[in-house]
Amino acid sequence: MISVKNLHKTFNNLAGPVEVLKGIDIEIDQGEKVVVIGPSGSGKSTFLRCLNLLETPTSGEIWFDGQQINVPGVDIDKVRSHMGMVFQHFNLFPHLTVRENITLAPTLLKLQTKEEANANAERLLTRIGLLDKIESYPSQISGGQKQRIAIVRALAMNPKVMLFDEPTSALDPEMVGEVLEVMKELAEEGMTMVVVTHEMGFAREVGTRVVFVDEGVIKEENTPAEFFDHPQNPRLQDFLSKVL
Amino acid sequence: MWDYLSQHIYDDFILKDRYMYLVKGLGNTLLITVGALLIGVLLGVLIALVRIAYNNGVKSPVMRVLNAFCGLYLTVIRGTPMVVQLMIMYFAIWKSGRPVPVAIVSFGINSGAYVAEVIRSGIQSVDRGQTEAGRSLGLSAKDTMIRIILPQAFKNVAPAIFNEFIALLKETSVAGYVGIQDLTKGGDIIRSQTYDAFPPLIAVALIYLVMVIGLTSILGVIERRMAKSDLR
Numbered sequence: 001m002i003s004v005k006n007l008h009k010t011f012n013n014l015a016g017p018v019e020v021l022k023g024i025d026i027e028i029d030q031g032e033k034v035v036v037i038g039p040s041g042s043g044k045s046t047f048l049r050c051l052n053l054l055e056t057p058t059s060g061e062i063w064f065d066g067q068q069i070n071v072p073g074v075d076i077d078k079v080r081s082h083m084g085m086v087f088q089h090f091n092l093f094p095h096l097t098v099r100e101n102i103t104l105a106p107t108l109l110k111l112q113t114k115e116e117a118n119a120n121a122e123r124l125l126t127r128i129g130l131l132d133k134i135e136s137y138p139s140q141i142s143g144g145q146k147q148r149i150a151i152v153r154a155l156a157m158n159p160k161v162m163l164f165d166e167p168t169s170a171l172d173p174e175m176v177g178e179v180l181e182v183m184k185e186l187a188e189e190g191m192t193m194v195v196v197t198h199e200m201g202f203a204r205e206v207g208t209r210v211v212f213v214d215e216g217v218i219k220e221e222n223t224p225a226e227f228f229d230h231p232q233n234p235r236l237q238d239f240l241s242k243v244l
Numbered sequence: 245m246w247d248y249l250s251q252h253i254y255d256d257f258i259l260k261d262r263y264m265y266l267v268k269g270l271g272n273t274l275l276i277t278v279g280a281l282l283i284g285v286l287l288g289v290l291i292a293l294v295r296i297a298y299n300n301g302v303k304s305p306v307m308r309v310l311n312a313f314c315g316l317y318l319t320v321i322r323g324t325p326m327v328v329q330l331m332i333m334y335f336a337i338w339k340s341g342r343p344v345p346v347a348i349v350s351f352g353i354n355s356g357a358y359v360a361e362v363i364r365s366g367i368q369s370v371d372r373g374q375t376e377a378g379r380s381l382g383l384s385a386k387d388t389m390i391r392i393i394l395p396q397a398f399k400n401v402a403p404a405i406f407n408e409f410i411a412l413l414k415e416t417s418v419a420g421y422v423g424i425q426d427l428t429k430g431g432d433i434i435r436s437q438t439y440d441a442f443p444p445l446i447a448v449a450l451i452y453l454v455m456v457i458g459l460t461s462i463l464g465v466i467e468r469r470m471a472k473s474d475l476r
Binding site: 052080095104137154 | 371373374376377378379380381382383384387391392395396399472
């Protein structure tokens with residue numbers, strides 16, 4: 001479903017060029033839940049943001065659904081409408097109600113009528129138990145509620161894959177659980193997911209594959225059990241000993 | 245004392261319907277202000293978008309020319325007095341124009357320069373994550389700008405934009421330089437007919453003051469309405 005070939009990304013900062021990704025190759029199949037972990041600055045978020053071209057790769061290929069998407073002439077808006085993304089800082093639209101946050105994109109892109117989008121929003125909100133917040137503004141709800149609604153906003157587009165960029169890192173500890181719970185349900189329904197996170201418990205329980213990114217390359221990837229119980233790479237062993 | 249004062253007021257405003265100078269003047273002042281406002285906001289948003297797109301790395305040859313033109317426009321308009329711009333427009337550039345339309349265009353062009361910088365700061369004040377969220381949902385850059393960024397930008401800069409409106413309203417008082425009978429000129433005509441300066445000019449000042457107070461209270465209403473999404 002997603003195929004990444006020799007992905008490089010260099011940022012040109014004031015201090016000079018910084019190579020963040022130094023050749024990433026990965027294949028992600030339909031229904032997989034790939035969890036990406038790694039130390040800060042390792043490039044894992046940049047990797048995720050390259051998948052829907054929020055960052056433009058310096059070189060390499062990104063394929064989605066049999067089509068290379070980082071070449072000129074690709075309708076990137078269309079591609080992105082099939083890839084949901086959830087951000088660390090939620091990025092709900094503060095000037096719109098929860099209902100408008102969820103229905104804006106499907107109606108504006110004429111994928112759903114207003115009635116369909118509304119019904120869809122109500123159904124999704126009911127599922128996460130937040131139907132009573134439908135007319136609230138983002139400033140009136142908690143961080144955990146915001147992130148669950150951000151997930152629902154992405155789901156309202158009926159995406160083929162969901163990308164999560166540290167979805168629980170900005171949350172109070174007591175709110176992490178409710179967000180992970182929604183993600184877990186999503187995984188059980190068969191959604192293809194790529195999750196950048198520091199939640200090792202989630203990686204072990206929900207992931208079908210765990211990927212360790214460090215210094216801009218994939219240092220190790222394996223099933224959760226092998227990954228956590230028998231790490232091979234010394235850098236990963238060191239990392240796990242600090243976070244587990 | 246009272247008789248003396250009421251005699252002056254009668255001569256200045258009632259006699260020969262002289263108050264009509266103020267009424268007609270006010271009409272022209274409002275016409276120029278509102279017209280210039282519309283041009284200014286439109287121009288300001290367009291210029292702000294060009295400059296932001298350019299700064300964000302859209303650097304095609306057309307954009308380079310546009311951006312350079314916008315930079316020149318901002319420098320010239322903000323670097324020269326409004327009344328000089330108005331006179332250049334009326335006496336040198338658009339000689340055959342009727343004074344009021346010329347003034348509307350001229351004040352609009354002037355206002356656009358200030359509005360552009362206000363809008364630009366407003367757009368830049370909106371978190372990058374908002375653009376990313378919009379684009380990640382599949383919205384085009386244009387839709388993201390119109391539906392997500394601009395509403396938040398306008399809210400952030402509403403007080404500054406209103407200050408610009410108020411400044412524009414008062415600035416139109418130089419319209420008399422090109423033969424327009426605006427509010428200020430109206431008061432001045434009464435003064436020249438009655439040789440009595442105090443009542444007509446005070447009346448003019450009061451009318452401006454009342455309008456500015458009105459605009460300020462409208463701003464209060466708008467800000468409260470926009471703060472709806474801030475309620476906790």
